[in-house]
Amino acid sequence: MGNDTIVLLGVNHKTAPLEVREKFALTAGYIEPLTILKKLECLKECYLLSTCNRVELLFTCDDPLGSRKEVLENLFGSQVTHSELDNFIYHYENEDAVHHLFMVSSSLDSMIVGESQILGQLKEAFRHASELKTSGLVLNKLLHKSFTVAKRVRTETKIGASAVSISYAAVELARKIFGKLSDKKVLLVGAGEMAELAAEHLVGQGVEEVVVANRTLENAVKLAQRFNGRAVALEEMEEQLTLVDIIVSSTGASGLILTKEQVKPVMRRRRNRPLFFIDIAVPRDLDQGINELDNVFLYDIDDLKNVVERNKAERDLEAVKAERIVGEEAIKFCKWLDKMEVTPTIVELRQVTDGICRGEMEKTLSRLDGLSEEQLKSIERMAQAISAKLLHHPMQYLKNEQVSHETKTRINTVRTMFGLNNRGNG
Amino acid sequence: MSFLLFQISFGVYFLATVTYMAFFVSQKGGIRSLARNIFLVAGILHTLHIIMRCIEAGHTPITNQHETVSFFAWSVAWGYLSFRWRYTVKNFGTFVSLLTFILMIISFSSIKEIEPLVPALQSWWLPIHAFIAIIADGFLALGFIGGTMYLLQERELKKKRFGLFYYRLPSLDALDNLNNHCLTIGFPLLTLGIITGSVWAKQAWGNYWQWDPKEVGALITWFLYAALVHQRFTVGWRGRRAAIMTIIAFISVLFTMWGVTNFVGGLHTYGQ
Numbered sequence: 001m002g003n004d005t006i007v008l009l010g011v012n013h014k015t016a017p018l019e020v021r022e023k024f025a026l027t028a029g030y031i032e033p034l035t036i037l038k039k040l041e042c043l044k045e046c047y048l049l050s051t052c053n054r055v056e057l058l059f060t061c062d063d064p065l066g067s068r069k070e071v072l073e074n075l076f077g078s079q080v081t082h083s084e085l086d087n088f089i090y091h092y093e094n095e096d097a098v099h100h101l102f103m104v105s106s107s108l109d110s111m112i113v114g115e116s117q118i119l120g121q122l123k124e125a126f127r128h129a130s131e132l133k134t135s136g137l138v139l140n141k142l143l144h145k146s147f148t149v150a151k152r153v154r155t156e157t158k159i160g161a162s163a164v165s166i167s168y169a170a171v172e173l174a175r176k177i178f179g180k181l182s183d184k185k186v187l188l189v190g191a192g193e194m195a196e197l198a199a200e201h202l203v204g205q206g207v208e209e210v211v212v213a214n215r216t217l218e219n220a221v222k223l224a225q226r227f228n229g230r231a232v233a234l235e236e237m238e239e240q241l242t243l244v245d246i247i248v249s250s251t252g253a254s255g256l257i258l259t260k261e262q263v264k265p266v267m268r269r270r271r272n273r274p275l276f277f278i279d280i281a282v283p284r285d286l287d288q289g290i291n292e293l294d295n296v297f298l299y300d301i302d303d304l305k306n307v308v309e310r311n312k313a314e315r316d317l318e319a320v321k322a323e324r325i326v327g328e329e330a331i332k333f334c335k336w337l338d339k340m341e342v343t344p345t346i347v348e349l350r351q352v353t354d355g356i357c358r359g360e361m362e363k364t365l366s367r368l369d370g371l372s373e374e375q376l377k378s379i380e381r382m383a384q385a386i387s388a389k390l391l392h393h394p395m396q397y398l399k400n401e402q403v404s405h406e407t408k409t410r411i412n413t414v415r416t417m418f419g420l421n422n423r424g425n426g
Numbered sequence: 427m428s429f430l431l432f433q434i435s436f437g438v439y440f441l442a443t444v445t446y447m448a449f450f451v452s453q454k455g456g457i458r459s460l461a462r463n464i465f466l467v468a469g470i471l472h473t474l475h476i477i478m479r480c481i482e483a484g485h486t487p488i489t490n491q492h493e494t495v496s497f498f499a500w501s502v503a504w505g506y507l508s509f510r511w512r513y514t515v516k517n518f519g520t521f522v523s524l525l526t527f528i529l530m531i532i533s534f535s536s537i538k539e540i541e542p543l544v545p546a547l548q549s550w551w552l553p554i555h556a557f558i559a560i561i562a563d564g565f566l567a568l569g570f571i572g573g574t575m576y577l578l579q580e581r582e583l584k585k586k587r588f589g590l591f592y593y594r595l596p597s598l599d600a601l602d603n604l605n606n607h608c609l610t611i612g613f614p615l616l617t618l619g620i621i622t623g624s625v626w627a628k629q630a631w632g633n634y635w636q637w638d639p640k641e642v643g644a645l646i647t648w649f650l651y652a653a654l655v656h657q658r659f660t661v662g663w664r665g666r667r668a669a670i671m672t673i674i675a676f677i678s679v680l681f682t683m684w685g686v687t688n689f690v691g692g693l694h695t696y697g698q
Contacts, residue, residue: 306586
């Protein structure tokens, strides 16, 4: 029947601290919890998602509150207390649930808005649900829709396009200078965590080689091994400048480790091939004057932060557009659901009137003799036309969303008027 | 008939420029392919116009300002179209269509009568010399656009203030390659243009070199480009300096083309 409620329960990074999310996290994978849910009588369809930032349950049922209680009891009963459940879990129904799911799939609810990972996680979770056949007509349609909404948001807004982390911003700048990075070499000066993060991003973009220079050679060797690179002593840095293209500096030195005068002769030896310096150390490692040299670009941590801030501002603007798309799609989906809801009533209504027509026809025709085939057919057609005309307005009333009554009330009215509710008994 | 074709191609160039501008602002892929197709149509119509004009005049249409500038615009357009198939430079088309359209405006506003050819120009060297020189100028113009785009992009990267161009222009590396590419085609053609000119001069005026203002202009231009090519190959000049040099050298091209005819005069000045 059509009047099930769609319920979405969950915790995420906005509503619950990490310690609480850890308790909810379904570490054992999807199969076990989905099997538990499948056994629950009260649920019609269900699906669940678990990532490091969120755990969400989506199901359809007759009785939202009762089902909620039973589901939570069965899934988290042992780890989580009642007060934690009440404090941290959010509960959405029907249109709100649809809206929330679309927000999640298009990465508007993510910790880093616009990141694309969530869609993959959602698809993975859905794959499990459809393999175990816990999702049915409504949830299948709903989840597929959430994927297309995500795609629409991605193509119609620039939400995923801008770099919102320091290391990503550095990569973006490198691309604007060098074009492709696949034949470029990176020198890491200092073996700190930030340098590592930036190197990871650059390696992800396919740079050819990573060279690590550090005061203690041991750390340099260790870091170089991670990227299949080589280690050099800090004293060799100037020599290395002729060989590499991107320099990420993050030493703990109190003064400058490289000046404009040192870089200038290097450019001649490099035949003016561009150099890109990224100074993420505080206090700064590199002389600001380096940026004035031709074909040399120097960005320090503040410059990069500015890039990130600007990108964030732009992204927030795009988020407004994205939310509008999500809202639009949620409304469209709910209309589909409404239609789903009235369909059984329409079918029943037709069955009833068809039955009446056929019965009355048989009664009448048995009393009439000498009618030709042709005439029989016209009487049959007339009976059908009368019933169709009579049903026309009730059908319109059922389907029409503009009528001020809720769909459920409309269905009820029609069912009472045509006595559909006490059919089957008599 | 040929003038009608000129007017139509003028209109289509205008349309292409507007569409390219719309693409530059919106960065929508659909608008770009539309702009490309319109520009291609304009280029084809323009080619037809030049052929018609050639038939109507009975000689290569490059003897007055209207014809020369229109021919120049044509070579810029086809220079761009010729290597668009080989590699694409992001948003290059916007700048190229703008320059082409500006040249067409200049051509449009010049006197358009077909004049009989002066005796000195009645030679089969005319099409050869003029054609080579104008194609060379076309590629050098593209190099100039590339250099300008380089400076715009480099400025935003150095100042660390990202405005209109940072997201829209390609990487510095791509722009520098473009500069190099245009130079390696444009410079040999320029050299060939000067050589054919001087051979023709020997036939027409009896001397290989006259020190006529136009010749001097061409020579200065040639030296500027030669210096750039030399520096590029020996010390690896590139980027900003190469871009500035390309722009200066191109100004010299323009001076040789217009400045000499309009302000200095000399043997090369035939039509107005």
